[in-house]
Amino acid sequence: MxxxxxxxxxxxxxxxxxxxxxxxxxxxxxxxxxxxxxxxxxxxxxxxxxxxxxxxxxxxxxxxxxxxxxxxxxxxxxxxxxxxxxxxxxxxxxxxxxxxxxxxxxxxxxxxxxxxxxxxxxxxxxxxxxxxxxxxxxxxxxxxxxxxxxxxxxxxxxxxxxxxxxxxxxxxxxLPEAVKTLLQAGSLSAGHGRALLAAEDPEALANIVVRKGLNVRQTEALVQKPQKTDDTAKPADAGPSPIDDADTRAMEKQLSEKLGLTVKINHHGEVGEVRIAFTSLDQFDEILLRLSQQPDV
CATH class of the missing domain: 3.90.1530.10 (Conserved hypothetical protein from pyrococcus furiosus pfu- 392566-001, ParB domain)
Structure with missing residues (x-):
């Protein structure tokens, strides 16, 4: 053909x-x-x-x-x-x-x-x-x-x-199978599911959402709230990063310009985290798209 x-x-x-x-x-x-x-x-x-x-x-x-x-x-x-x-x-x-x-x-x-x-x-x-x-x-x-x-x-x-x-x-x-089962049964909406994608433990939070009857916005707020555990001595982001030098701030600026979003880098010695702030799922989708693009060679 x-x-x-x-x-x-x-x-x-x-x-x-x-x-x-x-x-x-x-x-x-x-x-x-x-x-x-x-x-x-x-x-x-x-x-x-x-x-x-x-x-x-x-x-x-x-x-x-x-x-x-x-x-x-x-x-x-x-x-x-x-x-x-x-x-x-x-x-x-x-x-x-x-x-x-x-x-x-x-x-x-x-x-x-x-x-x-x-x-x-x-x-x-x-x-x-x-x-x-x-x-x-x-x-x-x-x-x-x-x-x-x-x-x-x-x-x-x-x-x-x-x-x-x-x-x-x-x-x-x-999503975990247990969460997908709740979605399929109608206990959670697609909006709930998308919010739970960003959770560290989607299954645990899904059960809370169903039990309390939370709406999508409440679910998004729950996901963004730091989850406490018994073995957590203190929040991971408690206090400012001990290393706050010009190089780190320059990297933040470079990443922010690349993604078009606010980027925050916190690190303690050899370990740390990069936080990217987004205000909608469309922005989140754009982040994934840009991060998945192959670099020019």
């Missing part, structure tokens, strides 16, 4: 995937009508980013399907080499509701999509409908990057989000 051949899927949106020519209204009408197949001919999407289906919402959809049928066809692709079996790309909730409503047939639209496009479409549909939890969204982004070598910039364009949003959501995957 030529490099000049337009790539399908990423960044085009669902409407573009349903017809090669968006101006071909008759073709769009035919696709919307689709065709019907026995419900047992459909199999779930192996790349489904959504891991949890709310039972109450599914029951409400099932009742709607019983009364009105499936109003929007399910987007599918061929299931491997099978000629009469189809893998769901978008619309698994409708398929599950149709099963619960004991429908015999369901309307489908068949598209030729590769694995990359199938995951992209499933992720785009769920993100745009806000059907995913933050962790499911993050995992979907990770799979698109790891399995299909996509960039954060390309993903952001595809789902209509900023690159910083994609980066911030993906960082949630670095």
């Amino acid at each position: 030529s490099d000049d051949t337009p790539r399908k899927g990423l960044g085009r949106g669902l409407s573009a995937l349903l017809a090669e020519d968006p101006d071909d209204q008759p073709a769009l009408d035919r696709l919307r009508v689709g065709k019907t197949v026995p419900i047992e001919k459909l199999v779930p999407n192996r790349y489904q980013p959504r891991q949890y289906f709310d039972e109450d919402e599914l029951e409400a959809l099932t009742q709607s399907v019983r009364e009105n049928g499936i109003l929007m066809p399910i987007l599918v692709r061929r299931d491997g080499d099978s000629i009469d079996s189809f893998e769901i790309v978008a619309g698994e909730r409708r398929w599950r509701a149709a099963q619960a409503a004991q429908l015999y047939e369901v309307p489908i639209i068949v598209k030729e999509l590769d694995d990359n496009q199938a995951l992209e479409v499933a992720l785009i549909e769920n993100v745009q409908r806000q059907d995913l939890t933050a962790l499911e969204e993050a995992e979907g982004y990770r799979r698109l990057m790891d399995e299909f070598a996509n960039t954060q910039e390309a993903l952001a364009t595809a789902v209509g989000k900023s690159r910083s949003h994609v980066a911030n959501i993906m960082r949630l995957l670095g």
Whole structure:
């Protein structure tokens, strides 16, 4: 395939995937009508980013399907080499509701999509409908990057989000499993999770946040508050640094100019710390981006 051949899927949106020519209204009408197949001919999407289906919402959809049928066809692709079996790309909730409503047939639209496009479409549909939890969204982004070598910039364009949003959501995957469980259960929000990323012990603080019902701002304040331990004789930053020379101040100035943020260096003999002050998660994202850049050679 030529490099000049337009790539399908990423960044085009669902409407573009349903017809090669968006101006071909008759073709769009035919696709919307689709065709019907026995419900047992459909199999779930192996790349489904959504891991949890709310039972109450599914029951409400099932009742709607019983009364009105499936109003929007399910987007599918061929299931491997099978000629009469189809893998769901978008619309698994409708398929599950149709099963619960004991429908015999369901309307489908068949598209030729590769694995990359199938995951992209499933992720785009769920993100745009806000059907995913933050962790499911993050995992979907990770799979698109790891399995299909996509960039954060390309993903952001595809789902209509900023690159910083994609980066911030993906960082949630670095939280301890216990904290991610609380996120997935809805006990913590994505904002709580991002705040806890900066904590020395995210799991311990997460339990405090849940127990006290703290909001995101309160969680951020809790994370910034020094945590006392039994073996701590005195705070690490108690009093001024014993070494406060011109070289240290020059390094602070150099780093501050490089990052565009306030930098403070404290050191005691051979050990010390570098503190970078930021006022928003976007600034934090920018810090990580600048620190990860390769130096010029």
